[in-house]
Amino acid sequence: TEQAERILGALQENTEKARTHTDGFLWSAAAKIPFVGDNLGAVTVAADALDAITQDGLPPVVSTATALDSNLFKPVDGAFPLETFTQLVGPVTTASDVLTEQRSRIDAIDTGSLLGPVQGPIEELQEKVGTAESAAAAAARAMRLAPGMLGANGPRTYLVMFQNNAESRSLGGIPGSIAVVRAEGGRLTFDDSYSYSDIGTYEQDVIPITPEEDATFGTTIARDLRDTTLTPDFTRAAQFAKGIVETKFGVPISGVLSVDPVALSYALDGTGPITLPDGTVLTADNAVTTLLSSVYARFPDPDDQDTFFSLAAQTVFSTVLEGQGDYRKTLEGLTEAVDEHRVLMWSADPAEQAELAETPLAGLLQQGGENPRFGVYVNDATSSKMQFYLRWDSTVDAVRCLEDDRQELALTVTLTSTAPADAAMLPEYIVGTGKFADVGTQQVNLRLAAPSGSTVESLEVDGAGTIVASGLLGDRPIVIQPALLAPGQEVTMKLTVTTGKDQPGASIVSTTPGVVPFKQDQRFESACG
Known part of the structure; x- marks a missing residue:
């Protein structure tokens, strides 16, 4: 201009x-x-x-x-x-x-x-x-x-996963529904949509998993679409999901895109309200509650829930593609979602993936570097949708600077249940059957990723020391700790580590995206100045 x-x-x-x-x-x-x-x-x-x-x-x-x-x-x-x-x-x-x-x-x-x-x-x-x-x-x-990714050089077929943050997984939530999208000449069209019941589980791994992945997550990450997002590394989650969908439907997948309802709500801030085929009006203010909570009271049948969730996600997605409303505001909302790791992308093309790997879209579990990196990954263990009522917060205290630019650091994670006192009266599909935790109580497994090459010194839960169960991803130790939260209860975990050498920088904490906005990749002061 x-x-x-x-x-x-x-x-x-x-x-x-x-x-x-x-x-x-x-x-x-x-x-x-x-x-x-x-x-x-x-x-x-x-x-x-x-x-x-x-x-x-x-x-x-x-x-x-x-x-x-x-x-x-x-x-x-x-x-x-x-x-x-x-x-x-x-x-x-x-x-x-x-x-x-x-x-x-x-x-x-x-x-x-x-x-x-x-x-x-x-x-x-x-x-x-x-x-x-x-x-x-x-x-x-x-x-x-x-x-190229929009099909300028020939058609592409993408798998789109809509994550459900009410049932947490490391990357956000279980893939509540999926869609197969075709890209050609800049135009994206929905070919098919599926829920878990359409896919089922496999008795064998659809692609090989590493011994470290097996020890840290179990084999379900490569057999059950719902558990592909247990890993905090989206590259692997996408490869598992691709393998499952290709095995089931025989459709070659060019790449995988993942979004969650909070990301959709940010997009709705630009598109304005949209009306679903059944008359439901989704807005930026009500989308998260509608899709992650009230849907379960409205539709008791899980198949109907999945259908509604899929239809709503696709309608918002299509509305964005149509350019409705203030597109600048829509892009700003989606950019915020990318910054919070709510929108993730993986390409089966190695050259494209190398480019994506330099962006937050890749959702990588970072390895190495001078900044010690922690990961706080929340996973539901109740078989419920109770993480709609869970909040978490993380801080890092720089204890001291050691030789070879190592640091002693203490990561503190606070989990808080915001469930109502009468949570047991909520629909069964939200609270679970009581098999894994008392109805109204939620159990989660925290996977805490320590910095590359670090040594875990101790883990405290509510001030008491506990035995550390751990795994390994790359050169990052993974500490696994369950937490049981009744309505209104708070649980605090403190993980103390000594970093690997040559890590004098500020600490960075990546966390599972929940149902509320938050700041991803928070930085905390270094002990080495």
């Missing part, structure tokens, strides 16, 4: 002035003065990097976007505009490359040696350029991937 071009022009003028004012003989000479030099050098690098971004990175994007409609990615008659993606690959990749190069320069500034008036702005700049670079890299990746 003309406004964007005016803003860009003003930015270019200002950053060029800043760059020229921090260059030259006198400035270079002053940069060699002790105590002062580091600060002047930092300002020079920052000014030069910002000027490079405005002069080289932004113009191709602004000029290309100006020539296109404001709703760049909105489907038209149910088809995504593949030409738009193709047009934007070049300019968005250029912007991404420039930002990556300049972010590297800005991040190389040692802010610890800077004076306060310089340190603060430089650290803020590092954060903002980092955010911009990550966004640009994600956009460039999307432009490259979208045409």
Whole structure:
């Protein structure tokens, strides 16, 4: 737009002035003065990097976007505009490359040696350029991937899993229903939909599982669609689901997409209310309760529940594909869902999967790195839908910094049942039959993933030490601990570990997405400064 071009022009003028004012003989000479030099050098690098971004990175994007409609990615008659993606690959990749190069320069500034008036702005700049670079890299990746994955080079067949967070699994919930979707020429169409009763279970693994997976989750992850999401690694969950569906129906699957009702509610914030064929009106405010709680009182028959859940999910999905409502707001909602790991994607094409693996969409169980990573994964053990009434929260205390950049860290997880006191009076399909826990009480198995190469020192439940049952995924220890919660009860677990070497960074905690919004991948202070 003309406004964007005016803003860009003003930015270019200002950053060029800043760059020229921090260059030259006198400035270079002053940069060699002790105590002062580091600060002047930092300002020079920052000014030069910002000027490079405005002069080289932004113009191709602004000029290309100006020539296109404001709703760049909105489907038209149910088809995504593949030409738009193709047009934007070049300019968005250029912007991404420039930002990556300049972010590297800005991040190389040692802010610890800077004076306060310089340190603060430089650290803020590092954060903002980092955010911009990550966004640009994600956009460039999307432009490259979208045409092929939307069937520009031939039809694709995808498995879409709709996870039910009321019956928790590590990745969110059991796949309450699935759909087979065809992509061709930018258009997505539903071919078939199924529930668990249509698929059943298998006596043998549909694809091989590792000894570590067997020990940590059991063989059902490769035999029962409902348990494929027990693993917190979506790559494996998708491969198991693909194997089960291909074995059952003989349909080659090109990739797997997973969404949950909370993600659908975020999308409804943009599309506006939608009316289902039976007259039910779904809104951003009522979708989660309707799909994860009230449906069980309304439809006592499990088959009817599955049908309603599948129909609602597909209707919202189709409405998004039709571009209804404020599409910008719809995309913002779906972006929030991706950030919370409520929307996950896996491709059977190795090159595409390599690109996806660099994004939150991949839902990977991360291995290695300087940041110690914890995972808090909640799994229902009641055979119920009681996690609609469960909340959890996690914090990490940095106990001390050790040799070789190891840290002693304490992860604290608090589980709280929000079930009403008369929970036993809820429909049986919500509370369960009482076989695995008293009716109205919920039992969950927590799988706590410790950082790569770490040593588990202790586990406490409500302040009392307990025996640690553990498994292993890659080089990450997995601690398994059950918890039984009556209505209103709270259970606290504290896991203390010593990380592997070369992990001096801030701790990061990934958790199972529940039925309420939350912040995924929270960061906590390092013990090593």
